[in-house]
Amino acid sequence: MLVTGLLSLFLSLFMITARAQDSVRRHPRIIARVDSLNNKAVPLIRQDAGRAFTLLTQAELLATEYNYFKGLAIAYLYQAEVLSQRGYSKRALELYYRSMQLSRRNHDIYNVARAEQHISSIKRKSGGLKEAEKLLYGTLKTFTDLNMPIDVVNIQLRLGLLKADQKRYDEARRFFDNAYLLSRRSKYRYGEKKSYYNRALLLQTLKKPDSAIYYLHKALHLDTLAGDTYGKALSYIELSKIYIGKKEFDKAMPFARLAHSKADSTAALALVKTSVQLLLTVSKAWRDKDAIIQWQDELIYVDNTINERERKESSDFIDALRMQEQQQVRLQQNIEKAQKRSEQQKSVILLYTGFLIVFVIVVFALGYNYKKAKKYTTQLNAKNNEIQWNLALLDKLNTEITKQNKKLEDDNALKNKLLSIISHDLRKPLATTQSLVHLVNEGLLSQEETKDLFGQLEAQYTRVMALTDNLLFWIRAQLRGVPLEKVEVNLHQIADNIIEEQKIPISDKNINVDNILPAQLNWLTEAESLRIVFRNLLNNAIKFTPVGGRIEISAETTANETSFTVKDTGIGMSTDVLERINSENYYSTKGTQNEEGSGFGLMVIRDLIKKLDGKLQIKSMPGKGSAFTITFEASSTLIPSNGFVS
Numbered sequence: 001m002l003v004t005g006l007l008s009l010f011l012s013l014f015m016i017t018a019r020a021q022d023s024v025r026r027h028p029r030i031i032a033r034v035d036s037l038n039n040k041a042v043p044l045i046r047q048d049a050g051r052a053f054t055l056l057t058q059a060e061l062l063a064t065e066y067n068y069f070k071g072l073a074i075a076y077l078y079q080a081e082v083l084s085q086r087g088y089s090k091r092a093l094e095l096y097y098r099s100m101q102l103s104r105r106n107h108d109i110y111n112v113a114r115a116e117q118h119i120s121s122i123k124r125k126s127g128g129l130k131e132a133e134k135l136l137y138g139t140l141k142t143f144t145d146l147n148m149p150i151d152v153v154n155i156q157l158r159l160g161l162l163k164a165d166q167k168r169y170d171e172a173r174r175f176f177d178n179a180y181l182l183s184r185r186s187k188y189r190y191g192e193k194k195s196y197y198n199r200a201l202l203l204q205t206l207k208k209p210d211s212a213i214y215y216l217h218k219a220l221h222l223d224t225l226a227g228d229t230y231g232k233a234l235s236y237i238e239l240s241k242i243y244i245g246k247k248e249f250d251k252a253m254p255f256a257r258l259a260h261s262k263a264d265s266t267a268a269l270a271l272v273k274t275s276v277q278l279l280l281t282v283s284k285a286w287r288d289k290d291a292i293i294q295w296q297d298e299l300i301y302v303d304n305t306i307n308e309r310e311r312k313e314s315s316d317f318i319d320a321l322r323m324q325e326q327q328q329v330r331l332q333q334n335i336e337k338a339q340k341r342s343e344q345q346k347s348v349i350l351l352y353t354g355f356l357i358v359f360v361i362v363v364f365a366l367g368y369n370y371k372k373a374k375k376y377t378t379q380l381n382a383k384n385n386e387i388q389w390n391l392a393l394l395d396k397l398n399t400e401i402t403k404q405n406k407k408l409e410d411d412n413a414l415k416n417k418l419l420s421i422i423s424h425d426l427r428k429p430l431a432t433t434q435s436l437v438h439l440v441n442e443g444l445l446s447q448e449e450t451k452d453l454f455g456q457l458e459a460q461y462t463r464v465m466a467l468t469d470n471l472l473f474w475i476r477a478q479l480r481g482v483p484l485e486k487v488e489v490n491l492h493q494i495a496d497n498i499i500e501e502q503k504i505p506i507s508d509k510n511i512n513v514d515n516i517l518p519a520q521l522n523w524l525t526e527a528e529s530l531r532i533v534f535r536n537l538l539n540n541a542i543k544f545t546p547v548g549g550r551i552e553i554s555a556e557t558t559a560n561e562t563s564f565t566v567k568d569t570g571i572g573m574s575t576d577v578l579e580r581i582n583s584e585n586y587y588s589t590k591g592t593q594n595e596e597g598s599g600f601g602l603m604v605i606r607d608l609i610k611k612l613d614g615k616l617q618i619k620s621m622p623g624k625g626s627a628f629t630i631t632f633e634a635s636s637t638l639i640p641s642n643g644f645v646s
Contacts, residue, residue: 034071
């Protein structure tokens with residue numbers, strides 16, 4: 001009787017523990033909670049990315065803890081959509097693939113197709129049109145087999161846009177037609193509207209403005225029926241653009257005003273900005289000074305509002321990521337507590353097993369009791385292995401999240417730096433330009449003062465254009481997958497062009513610039529990148545060379561290397577300043593006549609030179625001047641002269 005009682009007690013403890021763990025993992029309330037968090041996040045993805053990511057993080061942690069893999073796959077899917085919207089395409093791709101793998105494990109082909117659909121959009125935007133096309137055809141087949149017409153319509157519309165990118169316009173038109181017909185059969189009004197709108201964009205590309213206007217009006221009609229104010233704003237913008245292109249400004253103005261009104265009512269700041277730009281274009285065409293000033297002021301206000309919102313959203317987004325990391329730490333602590341409880345339960349079970357074995361040896365045969373003990377040990381090892389697997393998975397997730405947070409913080413810091421440069425170094429000269437133009441328009445200046453102001457305007461314009469080129473080509477250098485098209489360029493002619501471009505500041509400081517580059521020195525390189533490098537080096541030399549100084553541009557070619565040098569007789573740099581510049585940090589000082597700079601030129605030069613497989617060397621002495629040398633391998637850069645190609 002005693003042996004039977006102990007055996008029953010042991011089995012009861014084991015079964016209660018197993019049932020408790022299994023019931024928690026499969027409890028319908030847990031599943032409902034995860035699904036609820038995912039569903040609440042969907043409408044917030046475009047309205048409040050930080051709040052959406054917080055909800056999705058909670059869903060991810062809960063689904064991970066209780067092994068609800070379908071909910072986890074959907075949480076990853078929506079997290080990737082948030083990251084993609086914020087511009088973190090690489091991290092978004094990682095989550096889309098993770099979601100797709102979990103959905104395949106669950107045999108959930110619908111969510112596999114949804115993940116592939118989003119992956120195709122990222123591939124298309126990054127230039128991977130063939131890969132995007134393959135993914136879209138696969139999802140089209142899946143949604144067709146599942147008999148999901150609305151999803152089929154959306155894929156057909158995406159394929160139409162992809163074909164338009166590939167310049168296969170007849171195929172694009174066929175996809176838009178098929179989407180329209182299926183939308184009509186399925187009573188999917190949004191799909192019908194999008195087929196009209198996309199077809200209008202295609203017709204604009206094909207230079208058929210009248211046909212595009214016709215389909216935009218049909219799209220507007222459906223937006224009116226559906227009460228879609230945002231969609232109406234998009235159509236009004238396109239109509240205004242078409243009439244501006246036709247120089248029918250009296251027709252373009254009403255549509256631009258309607259677009260502005262609708263965009264403003266939906267707080268769509270990007271569309272408000274576009275509509276204001278259209279209104280400014282028409283006002284300039286009409287030479288309406290009051291309207292120009294009005295729309296310029298509103299454009300500055302909208303830009304400031306957009307920048308403020310982006311800074312706030314970035315801060316909220318970083319807070320959400322930090323909260324995700326904190327919740328992961330708490331989850332790890334809970335699992336460690338669960339492991340301790342499991343170890344305690346294991347000790348209790350082992351204690352009862354020991355007593356059971358002793359009594360069973362006395363009563364029953366040794367072989368029978370040994371088999372029973374072995375069975376219990378196997379079950380305990382399985383539980384231990386499961387706990388160890390969960391801990392390993394959690395460690396891996398924590399490591400990945402920490403890496404992602406570091407990357408996001410670096411990206412946010414870079415973005416803030418760019419916003420600072422744009423808001424200060426671009427807006428300040430533009431604001432100054434606006435003030436000067438206002439003085440001229442009001443007739444408050446003499447002819448001599450007006451002439452002097454126009455000289456200042458030209459100098460401001462040259463500086464803004466140079467900084468804009470720097471920003472654009474630096475951003476282009478950061479993008480992976482953007483190819484550099486190398487052509488044969490003549491260094492002497494490029495240097496002459498840049499010297500001519502900078503003739504005003506050169507003349508103002510009476511600087512003698514000598515271009516002693518060989519007339520037939522041709523390189524195989526990316527032409528525009530080389531122009532940007534030349535422009536920044538010459539600007540820097542002019543800035544730090546006093547009145548009456550000299551700048552020399554020379555070249556040197558050896559068997560292994562070819563290089564060019566921009567050398568000046570300027571103020572030079574101390575060892576401390578040279579170390580700060582060579583550390584590749586953002587750094588700026590004023591020139592010999594207090595010329596201002598963005599500090600962005602050397603960053604651009606370094607990134608472009610790395611992209612072109614070259615290297616930069618700086619030599620300088622205080623009071624003696626500076627020399628900046630750009631060097632490339634002769635085998636990959638220098639080519640025989642056979643005429644200039646630009």
